[in-house]
Amino acid sequence: MYPIPSSASAVTKAPVSSADGDHPQAILDLINHLLSFFLQSSLNIRSFVSRWQLLRSKFEPLRSILDSLSSSSHWTDNLLIQTLLPDLLSTLQRLKPLSEQCVDSSFSGGKLRMQSDLDVLSSTLSNHIRDLNLLLRSGVLQRQPVAVVSSQLRRGSHREDVHLFIRDIFTRLQIGGIEFKKKALESLLQLLSDDTKSVGLVVKEGNIASLIQLLELHDIPEIRDQAVAAVSILASTNDETRKCVFEGGGLGPMLRILDNASIPLKERAAIAVESITADVENAWAVSVYSGVSVLIEACRTGSPATQSHSAGAIRNLACVVNMRASLAEEGAVPVLVHLLGSSSVAAQEKAAAGLSILAESGGYFRALILQERGLQKLMWLVNNQSSSDVLESVLRAITSLSAADSVVGILSSSTAFIVQIGELIKQGSSNLQHLSATLLANLFVSDENKRAISSCMYSLMKLMECPKPEGLQDSAAQALIALLSVRPNKKELISDEKNLMRLIQMLDARNDSVPKKLPVDVVTAVLASDSHFCKQRLLAAGAHRHLQQLAEMEVPGASKAAQKLTMSRIKTIFSRFGKE
Template sequence: MQSATSPLQTLLDLINETLSLILRTSLTVRSFAGRWQPLRTKLASLQTSVADISDSPHWAENPLLYTLLPNLLSTLQRLKALADQCNDTSFTGGKLHMQSDLDMAAASLTNQLRDLDLLLRSGVLHQSNAIVLSHPGPGSDKENLSFFIRDLFTRLQIGGVEFKKKALESLLQLLEDDDKAATLVAKEGNVAYLIHLLDFHNQPWVREQAASAVSLLAASNDESRKAVFEEGGLGPLLRLLESGTTTLKEKAAIAVEALTADPENAWAVSAYGGVSVLIESIRSGTPATQTHSVGAIRNVADVEEIKAALGEEGAVPVLLQLLLSGTITAQEKSANCLAILASTDEYFRALIIQERGLQRLMHLIQDLLSSETLEHVLRAIASLSASEPCARVLSSSTLFLIQLAEFIKQGNSILQQISVSLLSNLSISISDGNKRAISSCMGSLVKLMESPKPVGLQESASQALVSLLTVRSNRKELVRDEKSVMRLIQMLDPRNEAVSHKFPVMLISAILAGGSQGCRKRLAVAGAHPHLQKLAEMEVAGAKKALQRLSGNRLKTIFSLTWRE
């Protein structure tokens, strides 16, 4: 009874009455019959939509209809007046003016039909709680949450400024409070409309709220990120990053970094001209914008066409500067990006060297960087060491080599692996003085030889050790280290399948190369002889030669005892 006498019911009755009059009148119009034919089709669709609203159990509770129905009635009344004029033989109005009036009325009717259709499809007119946009609690089931999202997007698309404001606030609260909500928003909501607001809404706060929502969706999970990308989000986000407010740029940078984390999306950055936008954001943006923009560049740095653009747009000096002045996270991403570029392209290695990048990277190692940043810095240095001039600089820097030795001794597993590989590559050029300076890492190198993974670590550690053992004092130092000697003997054991036997054999040969009786004695006492003898019988490379070196004094001792007897 309440709904039957409500203002909304009165409006609906007037709409139905006016609709019937227009449909009857439009059948007999004498002027502009061609324009009235598509209008009749729209009016018939409207009649169906209005009937569907009447049949919805809770239609009178929905606040959106308080705006929609008066606007619709106004459009219909205008159309009724136009239909009467088109039927009036005495009408002397201008032809062009009438055409314009009919076109504008048709456009309004189309928009209102779309809004009604959206409202009906959302299902909110069938829910008694549609009158209040209440935030679902933590225990809400999927059905209630889905309804909330549909209701929210309906208000966002159809409602006025206040409806949009409240809908966006509720959407942001939902995305921030519930990690799983993004997937449902991508499925039940209209992500395309959110993206539309980034470019076309004239209210700055609406664009900011929409940018925050898109940013959260892009960064939440694979499904919601895919929805943002497939609905065309990357282009508007890059435009915001280029010319938006400070807040908009930061939100856009977060979203662009998240979108480019998917390799399948990387190509689109160049399609939108995004490389120059990202580089400029690093050059002049806030710390937050810089951090996420360099993250986006890192994500796409190995795409061929984007690498070319990075070189042309001057990315290298910008990345090197950020490596010195950016936040900790920005430094890590910048170092990662430089490592990627240096590892894949001689052109970029030359650019980095030209910009004195090697010296900057070496200097950074002395700073208190995070382990992740150090890893990327070392990877970049390792790639640059492929250049002979860079290798000479690195192998002659005592300070750098000492730091490398410290990483081998005390770094995490990744730092150790990179450092061992780099030391192995540089070892042929390191002076005896520098080899003595880093002898303290030999025990750690022996220990790393026991590690079967990653592939290549045992070989790199062996090669580095063999190089260090060309110095006499280093050989003596190593054999005095009981733990290292025992590890070496254990690796020599033919039953030990964790290590390729050629590597410990190489070390035995290197230790004995100087002919020191003390080294022979320590290795013999530790039990090297039977293992080497067995390996020689197995024809392991170098085992016979090592056995001969180890057995030299042993044979002399046997002959001496026999003579005396």
């Protein structure tokens, strides 16, 4: 350790890099001696007085911070200290000869140069104070180092150790040099990858804004690349972390990276942008950074992963009413239609979802989509795609487009499309069944095609008993009624014992799983052709009794249906008497 110099001059000449001088305590002693010197000598300054008053205001807080630092139990073990204290000592040593020149009121040197030097050193001292304060507040000096020394946290570590580990990482990110930052980012990425539960703690304990600042370090690619990976993980984990990344200013840098970076970085940036824009309150900000054109270009020229996530971001923007004009102007519709033919299933799904939202917004976008032959590509996917997620988005898009009469005509005349809709009603997920049934109910299907898909009637009957998702029962009933406009379908439905019993059970007033108007409407559709066979089957199964009860409950249509069956019953009785 250095002996305490007898004068400040000795401090200025002390070789900080010597073996003894490298010890933090020795350097701290030199710093404290210099601070004492400056606190005394600054009272005698006669030139540039205001600047020295500002400098003096920093000496006492600095000494207080150093006192707190030296009272911490493990301060000498911290690697950052071994960088921060020598840097601080160097700054103070540079300041000393300036103080000697300013003692005389008749300063004869270069005034502008002196003013500049004092301003630079004053700013540097402020940075030292900030960094030391940050290190002190982090709490890492109270315990043995855990972060970059070991690079990763041991499994089963106490929660307090995890908190300290995270604070240590972010302290090094904020005030450490390049190597400190690299190792800190390695530790952070390892933590985020190994333990998803730690992500929330990272947001709580870490300074995410300082991490986001590293996204702009283009001159140090390794640090920037690691920062992009970390921010991408944080943005895509949950609502809390996504909000934190957005509020920390992460959207703009990520859009710039998406616009101009390597393929891996673009993919990570696209993930982050898609996640951030999933919140409607964040999505509007894309326009601030001219991000719409960036996303569209990424959809045109990016890798499959970049295209997929960029399409997802455009889908998110489509939900924001004020963003739709920009999407139209920048050419989002042709790009989304093109992505329907992508090799990426995820890109197909997100493109279809975006088109669905835009088509639902009004006739202008419907016309744009039809102009790009979007309907034909969507119909092709219905017949050639097996992914439920893609099919669901595709059917939603087709449903949105079907608000146009011309689309209804095209769909109604396509036997291949109608047949596939029937298959989805039979074999699809509940959402696909719902969407397919809704579409079918609103189309003008030919009698021939109604016969071609008659096998889905049993599935429609089953769907009428499903209360969820909302609207499914009504859609299934309307689709079934549409198919029952063909006489052979009525006979086929009623001939099947399972279908008949299911219909009778739905008519039962004690069965509250189905709104009673729906099975009554189905019975009315069956009776519309005055088929003697159908009436007899319904009577034999007990439909008349249930319809009478429903008529007493004033269920719409029940009274007329009961009357039809009553007349049929009377005719049957008279015909028997006639034969006798």
